[in-house]
Amino acid sequence: MLDERRSIAFHHSVIKGLSYFWPLALIPIFVMTAQTGNLVIGLCAAFVTNSLLTILFYWEDKHLAQYKYWRIPEKCLHVWEFLCGWPGALYAQQAFRHKRCKLSFMALFWLCAIANVIALSLLFHYADAKAMGKAMETWWQDFH
Secondary structure, three states, X not given: OHHHHHHHHHHHHHHHHHHHHHHHHHHHHHHHHHHHOOHHHHHHHHHHHHHHHHHHHHHHHXXXXXXXXXXXXXXXXXXXXXXXXXXXXXXXXXXXXXXXXXXXXXXXXXXXXXXXXXXXXXXXXXXXXXXXXXXXXXXXXXXX
């Protein structure tokens, strides 16, 4: 039992460390987006990266719950969901049968997912409006 407990503690410390430094995984995505100027590629990469990390964190939380060990705070799960990780969270909830029956958690989950979609819609609208403004400016300059 003691060896099993030490194993869980070590495994948890690795995942806990990853949970603190996961934003570092987004740096290459931001650099790639800035270099290519393609927002769509950057957002797709952010969704894939954060969804995979969110699946890992949900799995870890489920694993820790089974051993009655320190859990990942729900607010952390919700932050990862909001930052493009909600598709992974939705998958993990079904695959691991974790957190899907707790109504307060699910209400916040859906709020995070909807807020993420709205934020991305506004971002694309702004980027599209900016591109449209440049096109109109170019047309106006060519017209005169």
